[in-house]
Amino acid sequence: MRQKVRALINDTLTALKTAGTLKLEQVPGYTVEAPKNPAHGDWSVNVAMMLTKSEGKPPRDIAQAIVKGLVDPQGIVTKVDVAGPGFLNFTLKEQVHQQVAREVLQAGETFGHQPPKSTGKRVMVEFVSANPTGPVHIGHARGAFMGDAVSRLLEAAGHDVTREFYINDYGKQVETLGRTVHKRYRQLFGQHVELGEGEYPAAYVIDIAKGWKEAVGERYLNAPESEWLPEAMAVGIRENLKAIRETLEQASIRHDVFFSEASLHAAGKVHAIVDQYKARGVTYEAAEAERQGEKVRHEDSKAAQYTDRQRGGTFLRTSQHGDDEDRIILRHDGTPVYLTADLAYHQEKYQRGFDRIIDVLGADHAGHTPRIHAGMALLGLDTQKLEFLLVQLVRITRGGEEVKVSKRKGTVFELEDLIQEAGADVCRFLFLVKTANSRFDFDLDLVKKQSKDNPVFYFQYGHARCASILKKAEEKGTPFVGLEGLTQAHLARLTLPEELSMLKKMSQLPDVVASAAERLEPHHVLYFCQELISDFHSYYTKYKTDPILSTDAEKTQGRLGLVAALKQTLRSAFALLGIQAPEYMEAPPDEE
Numbered sequence: 001m002r003q004k005v006r007a008l009i010n011d012t013l014t015a016l017k018t019a020g021t022l023k024l025e026q027v028p029g030y031t032v033e034a035p036k037n038p039a040h041g042d043w044s045v046n047v048a049m050m051l052t053k054s055e056g057k058p059p060r061d062i063a064q065a066i067v068k069g070l071v072d073p074q075g076i077v078t079k080v081d082v083a084g085p086g087f088l089n090f091t092l093k094e095q096v097h098q099q100v101a102r103e104v105l106q107a108g109e110t111f112g113h114q115p116p117k118s119t120g121k122r123v124m125v126e127f128v129s130a131n132p133t134g135p136v137h138i139g140h141a142r143g144a145f146m147g148d149a150v151s152r153l154l155e156a157a158g159h160d161v162t163r164e165f166y167i168n169d170y171g172k173q174v175e176t177l178g179r180t181v182h183k184r185y186r187q188l189f190g191q192h193v194e195l196g197e198g199e200y201p202a203a204y205v206i207d208i209a210k211g212w213k214e215a216v217g218e219r220y221l222n223a224p225e226s227e228w229l230p231e232a233m234a235v236g237i238r239e240n241l242k243a244i245r246e247t248l249e250q251a252s253i254r255h256d257v258f259f260s261e262a263s264l265h266a267a268g269k270v271h272a273i274v275d276q277y278k279a280r281g282v283t284y285e286a287a288e289a290e291r292q293g294e295k296v297r298h299e300d301s302k303a304a305q306y307t308d309r310q311r312g313g314t315f316l317r318t319s320q321h322g323d324d325e326d327r328i329i330l331r332h333d334g335t336p337v338y339l340t341a342d343l344a345y346h347q348e349k350y351q352r353g354f355d356r357i358i359d360v361l362g363a364d365h366a367g368h369t370p371r372i373h374a375g376m377a378l379l380g381l382d383t384q385k386l387e388f389l390l391v392q393l394v395r396i397t398r399g400g401e402e403v404k405v406s407k408r409k410g411t412v413f414e415l416e417d418l419i420q421e422a423g424a425d426v427c428r429f430l431f432l433v434k435t436a437n438s439r440f441d442f443d444l445d446l447v448k449k450q451s452k453d454n455p456v457f458y459f460q461y462g463h464a465r466c467a468s469i470l471k472k473a474e475e476k477g478t479p480f481v482g483l484e485g486l487t488q489a490h491l492a493r494l495t496l497p498e499e500l501s502m503l504k505k506m507s508q509l510p511d512v513v514a515s516a517a518e519r520l521e522p523h524h525v526l527y528f529c530q531e532l533i534s535d536f537h538s539y540y541t542k543y544k545t546d547p548i549l550s551t552d553a554e555k556t557q558g559r560l561g562l563v564a565a566l567k568q569t570l571r572s573a574f575a576l577l578g579i580q581a582p583e584y585m586e587a588p589p590d591e592e
Contacts, residue, residue, distance in 0.1 A: 001100065001507040002032050004076060005043045005090055011071040013047075021065050025054055034508070038497075041081065041089035042097075042504060048086035059086025098491035100503040101565035105483040111572045112509040114158030123159045124349055125151045127360035128248065128255070129166040132240045133177045133200060136247045136415040139362065142391045144415065145431040147360040148253045149522040149577050150389065156576050157517035162354070165255040166345060169237050170262040171338065176200070177240075178233030182220065184209035185232070189221055202412075208239045247416045251424050252578050264344050270336045273344040273379075274329055277316055282378045283329070286312040318374035327371050342368075343375040350381050358520065360389045363437070389520050391436040398444040422447050425579050429456045432522045432577060457585075459526075462533030463574065464585035465540070466567035473549055473560055480560040493558035498539040502562065505532055506569045513576060522577055529573050536566055 010027060017024040028050035035044045048063035055062055063086040070080060076096045081089045104111050127147020130140050147163070155161045168174070180199040184206050187193060195201055212235045220228035241258070248254070264270050277283045314330035329340040349357050361369070369388040377383050396403045396413060403413055418427055426447045433455070434440055447456055473479050481490075494500065509528065516524040540548075548559040571581040 001092070001096065001504065002043065002511055004096070005032050005045065005092075008070065008072055008077070008090075009045060009047055009066070009088075012066055012069055015071050016065060016069050019069070021069065022051070022055055022062070024051075028054070034504070035089065038501070040083065041079075041091040043090045043092075044083075045088040045090065046086075048082075048088065052086070062086065063088055094495060094500060095488070095492070097500045097503045097507075098488075098494050100507045101491060101494070101561045102483065102486060104506055104565040104568050105486070105561075107572075108568065109572060109575070111568060112513045112576060113156045113572075114510070114514070116155070116158070117160045118158035121159045121355040122162070122353060123154050123356040123358065124162045124164055124352070124354045125154070125358045125360065126164045126166055126349075127151075128244075128253070129168070130244060131168050131173055132237045132244065133173050134202065134240060135204060136244050137412050138396055138415060138418055139393060141415045141418060141427065142394050142431045142436075143360050143362055144248065144251065144253055145428050145578075146389065146391050146436055146522070148251075149428070149432050150358065150360065150517075150520050152576050152578060153513060153517040153522060153525070157514050159356075159517070162257060163255045164257045164259055167237070167241065167258055167260045167262075169233075169260050170265055170341065174233050174237060175229070177205075177236040178229050180205050181209050181212065181236045182228055182232040185212055186221065188213050189218070191221075204240070204243065205236070208236055211235075211239065247414070247419075250416065250419050251427070259345070261341055261345065264341055264348070269344045269348065270341050273347055274314065274336065274340060277329070277378060278314075280378065280380075282317045282320070283314050284317070284326075286315055286328070286332075316375065316378065318371050318378070321374035321377040323370045323374045339368075339371055339375075342372060346372055346376055346386070347379060347381070350376070350385070355385060356387065357385050358387045358389060360391065363390045363392045366390055387520070389436055392439045394431065394440060394442050396442045396444065403444065425460065426456045428577060428579050429459060429526070433526050435521065435523060455530075459530065459533065460574075460580070460582050461585050461587075462529070462536060463567060463570045463581040464583065465536070466563050466570070467583040469548055469563050470560065470567070473556075476549060478549065478553070478556055480564055481557055482564075486557065486561050490554055490558040490561055493552075493555040494562055496539075496543070498535065498542070499559075499562055502532065502535050502539065502566060505535065506565060509569055509573060525573055525576055529570060532566065532569065 009030070009032075013022065013024055013027060016022040028047065030045060030047035030050045032043050032045050035041060048059040048066065051057075051062050052059045060082060063082040066088060067080045067082060070077065076092055078091045078093050080091075083089050107113075125147055127150075128136065128140055128144045130136050136144065151161050151163050176199055180195060183193045183195060183199070188209055212232070215235075216231075220231060274283070312332045313328045315326045316329045318327050319325055327339055328337055329343070330336055346357070359369075359372075369390070372388075373383055373386060376386055396418065422442075422444060430440075430442055430447070446454055448454075449457070470480055494503065505528075512524055512528045516522055548556065548563060550556055574581045
């Protein structure tokens with residue numbers, strides 16, 4: 001519907017230019033918005049204000065000219081008012097609103113979507129990227145669901161999306177994992193060996209060791225470290241990644257690419273990027289800088305590797321592009337730090353030709369983002385393509401107390417535990433309903449209640465109620481006639497303000513999706529659904545004396561068309577976020 005108004009404006013501007021009424025050097029970027037007060041019409045347009053400078057005329061004069069010269073060949077406009085400094089308030093004919101039901105049903109599951117890859121833009125979303133040293137825990141949960149929802153929205157908006165998981169399978173952490181696996185492997189043969197500080201005591205490592213023992217027998221029991229460590233690391237990474245994939249699958253989260261950090265080192269890309277920086281003259285050696293009195297930073301904060309002023313190292317001038325200090329990229333012995341590999345990885349993203357590169361990271365990584373941004377700028381790359389979506393951690397509570405440990409496993413509370421206890425749909429809803437940078441408590445007690453107090457239950461119940469009404473119509477012998485049988489005479493009976501308002505709101509889903517995708521804010525789609533569901537519940541309750549199913553066959557079919565369109569709109573919107581749309585739910589006590 002918004003696009004119909006925009007088309008009217010554009011056609012009218014072209015006609016006014018042809019007539020010489022407007023110079024119209026170019027069509028400005030104007031907005032078409034639903035006014036907060038329905039009495040002001042269906043859509044408010046600010047095009048006259050946007051043209052006043054280029055046309056050299058008062059905005060109200062331009063607005064009056066647009067009203068006078070309005071091109072409306074289909075006759076969809078009832079009236080246009082000029083308001084305030086020059087807003088154009090459009091009121092459309094009821095038939096335009098009524099036809100939304102047909103448009104929704106015609107689009108079906110694709111309602112709200114743009115054609116696949118229609119924008120021609122390639123977007124990469126990197127998310128989760130949990131270290132392959134253990135399971136996906138609750139610290140990863142919000143980023144996992146946020147990254148998946150953002151990917152779904154970007155796809156629905158017509159972009160070609162690649163979902164990527166970066167595997168940190170190189171360095172001290174995975175070496176420690178390999179050593180722990182080998183110790184557990186030795187213990188299975190009866191050898192007495194203790195785990196060291198920083199090694200992984202959890203039961204999943206024992207399970208990995210058991211599988212390894214079954215596969216290789218005694219082969220690595222007394223072998224030199226140079227033989228067993230690479231194998232122990234490989235089996236640890238492989239089994240942990242398998243468990244991570246299984247957990248993500250339970251959450252209906254998928255990745256297209258699992259990209260290995262070790263592959264960057266093996267291909268020489270980590271040292272190569274250092275050479276590129278040196279060739280661009282944006283590095284310096286710490287020892288020389290100290291002699292010249294420069295302020296330098298002496299650690300890689302990610303890997304906690306430190307160097308001192310006497311031992312030196314190679315530093316990158318990230319402070320030239322917004323970082324608070326320059327960063328070390330090579331230690332004094334020539335080995336790269338974690339940041340160096342991360343810079344090489346992001347350069348590799350650019351080399352793959354993405355138009356938009358999005359990293360979904362925990363808020364605890366906020367300090368890392370300016371280093372990556374600066375590193376790309378120092379390579380001469382377009383940093384406008386690179387975006388960081390930072391998500392705050394969420395506190396999981398039960399009985400008012402924070403939950404950190406799984407009762408079943410006696411270990412850190414994992415995403416798998418959360419899904420099994422609360423359900424994947426509940427997790428998605430609660431992690432997505434707030435902005436990414438907001439903090440909140442995830443109350444495990446509340447989400448199990450089937451009442452209005454439970455926002456997730458009430459959310460899904462909106463779709464289930466629509467399904468229930470359509471099923472009841474069948475049982476009473478007056479089934480919905482469907483898209484093919486739905487006539488304008490049926491739709492013309494949708495005249496109540498609440499009915500027209502819901503139809504107008506349904507028409508806005510494509511715009512909501514496009515905006516949410518651009519802003520990386522899935523909660524806008526949830527808010528859209530909540531408002532629509534609330535409107536429907538109010539409508540259903542208010543008109544119980546004038547029910548949807550009545551002896552008036554024509555009105556019944558019109559209202560069933562409304563219900564079917566609402567059901568499809570909610571189903572499409574839910575799918576965009578990965579949330580199930582149940583066909584049946586027990587009515588809450590306050591609805592019986």
